[in-house]
Amino acid sequence: MKAIEKNFESVILKKIDETRERLNKSGIFFIFIASATPIPFDLVGIVAGLIKYSPTKFFIGALIGKVFRYVLLAFAGFYGIG
Numbered sequence: 197m198k199a200i201e202k203n204f205e206s207v208i209l210k211k212i213d214e215t216r217e218r219l220n221k222s223g224i225f226f227i228f229i230a231s232a233t234p235i236p237f238d239l240v241g242i243v244a245g246l247i248k249y250s251p252t253k254f255f256i257g258a259l260i261g262k263v264f265r266y267v268l269l270a271f272a273g274f275y276g277i278g
């Protein structure tokens with residue numbers, strides 16, 4: 197049982213490290229896309245917190261994405277699109 201636990205733990209830690217590297221590379225863009233789409237954005241925040249992603253970068257990406265989404269929806273509503 198210990199061998200399974202160690203293997204599982206090493207796989208999880210490896211995935212966390214891979215995710216950390218990806219977010220450090222293009223994190224703001226990913227957060228922008230995730231916050232501009234209707235996917236459950238809370239999961240992105242949980243993962244970002246788990247890997248200790250920069251709160252400032254996260255906030256900037258989320259803010260820009262949310263503003264973009266709601267401005268687009270406002271224009272669509274104003275001009276009768278959708």
